[in-house]
Amino acid sequence: MDHFLYRDGVLHAEEVPLPEIAAAVGTPVYVYSAATLTRHYRVFEEALAGLPHLICYAMKANSNLAVLRLMASLGAGMDVVSEGEYRRAKAAGVPGERIVFSGVGKTRAEMRLALTGGIRQFNVESEPELIALNEVALSLGLRAPIAIRVNPDVDARTHAKIATGRSENKFGVPIARARAAYAEAAALPGIEVVGIDVHIGSQLTELAPYAAAFAKVAELTDLLRAEGHDIRRLDLGGGLGIPYRRSNDAPPLPFDYGEVVRRCVGHLGCEIEIEPGRLIAGNAGILLARVIWRKAGEGRDFLILDAAMNDLVRPAMYDAWHDVIPVEEPMAGAELAPVDIVGPVCETGDTFARGRPMPPLGAGDLVAFRSAGAYGAVMASEYNSRPLVPEVLVSGDHFAVVRARPSFDEMLNRDTIPEWLGLGPGRRERSG
Template sequence: MHHFSYIDGRLHAESVPLDRIAAEVGTPCYVYSTATLTRHYRAFADAFAGLGASICYAMKANGNRAVLRLLTGMGSGVDVVSGGEMALALAAGAPAGRIVFSGVGKTEDEIAAALQAGVHQLNVESEPELDAIDTVARRMGVKAPVAIRVNPDVDAATHAKITTGKAENKFGIEWTSARQVFRRAMTLEGIAVKGAAIHIGSQILDLGPFEAAFLKVRDLVAMLRADGVTVERLDLGGGLGVPYHQGDESPPPPAAYAEVVRRTLGDLGCALTIEPGRAIAGNAGVLVSRVIYRKDGITRTFAVVDAAMNDLMRPALYDAWHDIWPVVEPPAHAERPLVDVVGPVCETTDTFARDRALPPVAPGDLIAFMTAGAYGAVMANQYNGRPLVPEVLVDGDRFHVVRRRPRLEDLAALEDLPPWLAD
């Protein structure tokens, strides 16, 4: 469920018309709904009540400081995958003790910063990383709290570029080596083994892969405890999908996901960590764009908009679908001719939709790319000299720009000419 709907013929975010935001902020811009973010977080918190579970929002989905402040204020922890994300989470007010540091390539500086901050745990992705964490921890005179991520070799049945739990993926310790690595970790002076972690992928629409992975984790816990290995925590990652294509995708609700966890792992006496990202932020945001031109070709019709692949990469990167809604509500029986919705970047892949049945759009019309709250602004870049777009948070009948649009002169703010090229 989201809080974007037509009211009196105009698309609103909660009680704020999107054309009002576009008029004041300009386009393109991201717009997020407080009510949707709140509802989705509470759906997870309620679903896992009684399971001893911590919800750690995966900020790689949407790392805006206002979004983080909102969620951590409701009790959420944060899952981070870099030193930069950790610094942003701390700056947003996330308690270090509710931060989980994931990611396959932690540097020694990042490890030291995490230990200095006092994060809840570091998720170990490989034996070399385990050794690096041990080295840094001993140097600092502390024991690093770790969960060792295992790769259960389970097919998440999702897009190949966002599956993470198969043997050929770069993530985690191979299943057949896990017991040996856990036993070794218990002998390391700088390591405090807390438990195991998994994450099998993203945008998962079927609970079957989760159940298969959790049953393998259950078996692993039994074997590790028989080996004398401490297993007091289980980090189950995230991955629950969202409906990008209304009427075509129907992901299970958090309550059904929690029931699988309860049935497979609920009696192990482990503290659980759940790391939803997309499922909280995905349909809590839209990207508002304006049509620049309508181009009628011999074989195709193009709507050229002012948003581009650098603003929303998912269609170009994953051939992803985003529903597109006109900001002015079309008549119920309006014709819907096929159109390609494209951006201004000099790449053929700068295409949001091909042969999409849409109500007629004309230059100046506003459209909204739906379900753009996750992996939208965080993946944006300044290709073709295009500044990052602003982000707006709506709360009821009010809104605030939570990241401003950079000025054109800001594009080169970090660059410097060598003396021999200076005037």
């Protein structure tokens, strides 16, 4: 469920008509619904009710500070994967004891920052990382709380680029080597073992891979406890999918996921950590765009938008599907015709959809890409020197720009021209 619905023939974000946002901010623009973000967080809380747990929002899905602040106000922790994300979490008011630091390539500088600024735990992904973290912790006179991320060699049955739990993936310590890794961790004076971590991928649409991975984690928990390790937390990752195609069957609900957690690991008495990102943010956001032209091609028509692959890269990168709907509700029985929906970037890959049945649309009409709240703005760029797409947060009948579109001068002023190229130190010629 989301809060993007037609009212009196016009698509709204909660109580705000989308043309009002387009007129105030311009297009393309991301629009997020605070009510949807809140609802999606709370369904996970309900799914794990009765179990000791912490929901750590996977902020790589959408790291806008306003979104993070909303999550923090609801009681969420944060799952971060870089110094920048750690700093964003702290800037949004998340205390260190609610931040989990994941990622396969943490640097010593990142370790030092998190240890001095406060951290719930590091999810360690390799033995070399473990040794480096021990050295950094000892240099600060601290102990680093850790869970080792184990790779259970479970096929998540998702897109190859977002599968993380198979033996050929770069993530985690092979589960067959886990006991040796934990023995090494226990012998390091700067390390405090607190739990086990597992994450098998993103956009999962079945529960069986979770059950298989969690069963392996439960078995490992018993083995490690028998060897004297104090395993008191299980970080089960995230990855539950969302329905990108409204016409398709929906993925499993958080309640069903919670039942798998209870069945597989609920008897262990551990605090459960989960790291949902896409399911919280995905359907809580849309990308609002405007038609520039409708162009007749050879045997096909093109709907050319002012949004491009630099604003929403998922279709180009993953061949991902997003429902695209007109902001003005089509008349009942409106005739649909296939069009290729494309952007203005000079790449054939700047294509959002091919042969998509759409109602009659022309220059100036607004369209919305559904399910664009996750892995949308965070992956945007300024390719073709297009200004970075802005973001808007809606709450009830009002909205706020939570990241402004930079001006061309702001974009150009980030570059400098060296003096030896003739314009003086750091100067550039101005247009106009």
